Amino acid sequence: MTMFEELFALACSATLTMTVSADEKSGRLTVNVIPKPRKDAGEPALAQPLSLTATPQEFDAGFIDALRGYREVRRSLAQQAEATKEVIEAAKAASVKKASDATAKAAAPKSPAAKPAPASTATASPALRDDDDGVDGGGEAAPQPATAGSGQSFDLFG
Template sequence: MFFQELKSLLNGCAALAVTLSSGREGAITVTVRPTPKDAKDAEALAIPLVLTGTAEELDAQFVGLLQSYAEEHQSLAEQLEATRNILEAAKKDASKKAEGAIRKSAPAKMTPAADDDNDETETPEVVGGQVEDNLFA
C-alpha cells in the first residue's frame, strides 16, 4: 500500500524525495518532498509533507495521511492549471479587444480631392537662373 500511494503522488511529479530522520525519544520524522514537472509550479506545488511520530503511529497512519496529501496535491495542480487556462484566455481576449480599439481609432485613409483643373502637370517657369529640384512637386 505504501508504494502504491507514493506512485499516485509521483504520477504528478518529476521526482519524489522521502527522507527519514530520527528524533527524541524514538520519534521518526518522515518528509515527503515532491518536485513538480514544471519549474514554474515549484513554489505552489513543492510543499512537503512532514510527519513526526513513533514507528507504531506512522505504521498505523502514514498511508492514510499520504493518500490525503496526494489528493490535495493533485487538487492544487488541477486548480493551478485551470487558473493558468483562465488567465491565458483573458490575455487573448484583452489582446483582441485592444486590436479592435486600435483599428477603430486609426485615422481614415485620405483620398485626394478632385481637381477642377486638367490633369496636366504644370512646369515651373525658369526665371533667370538655376532650377532647383522640388521634392514636393
C-alpha cells in the same frame, strides 16, 4: 492501497525525495516527502513538502492515509493552478483582441460627416460681388462674415 502504491501515484506527478530521521530520546521518526513538480514548477504550493513526525507504530497505522491525503490535496492544487492558468490565458487573449480592435478602429478612415468643415476666413465669394466696394448690383452692401475683431457675434445654428 499500500504505501508503495501511494508513493507511485504521487510520483506520477512529481519526482520525490524522501528523508527519514530518528530521534532516539523521544522514539519518534520524522519523514519528509519532498516533491519536485515536473510540469508545474512555477507553482510554489505544489513543491510544498510533507513533513511528518510520529512513532513507528503511528506511521504503521496512518502513513498511507497521510500520503493519500497529501496526494489528493496536491492534485486539487494542480487542478486549481491549471484552471487559474486557463482563466489568465483567456483574459490575455481577450485583452489582445480588445486592443487590436481599438487600434483598427482608430486607424480606420473617418466618414466625411464626422469631420468638421474647415472654417473659412475669406470675406465673400467673388461671384456674389459686383465690384470691390462691397456693394452688389442692387445698391445694398453685401453681407460680411463676422470676424474675431469685428465685435459681432457669429451664430452657427441661426
